[in-house]
Amino acid sequence: MLRAFANRNYRLWASADLVSVTGTWMQVLGLNWVVMERTGSATSVGLSVALSTVPALLFGPWAGALADRFPPRRLILAGESMHLVIALLLAFTVWSGLPLPVLFTLTATAGLVGTFEGPALGRFASQVVPRHDLGNALAWNSVTNSTGRVLGMSLAGVLAAVVGEPALFLINGATFLAVIGTVLMMRSGQFHPLEMSRPEHAGVLAGLSYLRTQHVLVVLFALGFVLSSLGRNYQVTMAAMADGPLNAGSAGYGTLSSVFAVGTVLGGLAAARVREFTLPLLLGAAAATSVLQAVSGFLPGVLGFAVALVPIAAGAVVIDTVKSTRLQLDAAESMRGRVLAVQGTVAGGAGALGAPALGWLSEHLGPQEALFVAGAVTLMVTGAAALVLRTLARRPAPAQ
Known part of the structure; x- marks a missing residue:
């Protein structure tokens, strides 16, 4: 269960990741609260969130190509340094009361930096552990992200009231210093090298040409899109x-959100116990969560719905861990950054399209019916993916 922690570099990386994720969620909460406080508009908060995700949709493929051409450690150090500057500028902007367009510009800039840093972070995760420990490391990353989210949002609520919102951005800036220091402390001799893209195979078009021959990866992207859009946007359906x-109100929504967070931690711990991250495991988890989603809305009361949320959240983490592991291990090392970039783009598109779709279904059919329809669709798509993958397994594997 703790295989990844046998690697010194991973122990350092996991510690830095927990600190960084905690700071990031403190900044997210602080930013959303500042926008809401100044405008009183949930639409403005949504715009702020959208500005941070749009760069991934526009520039994701180029970010992946860059990650395949340069050492990820160098890109991460550059990205964390820019995030540090942005956090300090956000703190100054909020403290001095500069207009919202400045805040939105910095938010979009942070999203752009994150877009180009994301694929490099994915490749770097493959370098701090050996190949056979990658799935275990990704599972623990899920635990870290869930824990950091809970810590960050909890601390932000207290600190914002005590010392003010600008402090949240300053603290987040300090977490980037911690990451930079940790990366510099890692032992280069203990990294597990990955093949980088040769010049003739570099670029976005080469990555797309490669993906056209990797049918299993394409199926995983398609399945991931449906599961993420209709089976994952629980912030919408929980609110509905x-x-x-x-009839639980805001307090009930907060309770359900906390229950969902607990489920993600349990899912990460369960995934950490898995030794082989196989496609049958992915499909089984997808089918089980789809069935649970379809029936969850009809269970009695807040308690019944909350009980269903725990395995749904845990299953979502198992799905993400298996899918991310397979996408990385089944892709050529020199193409891994571009594959990870496509994964990020698919996830961004799923969130952008799925949340409004579930909201529309909840308004026109009702929340319970929306959950049933979404669960039925994801179950059917999972079955279709299983049939396609079985057919592909009988064919000779394409050249890497």
């Missing part, structure tokens, strides 16, 4: 259920 059939 709390406000509608459950």
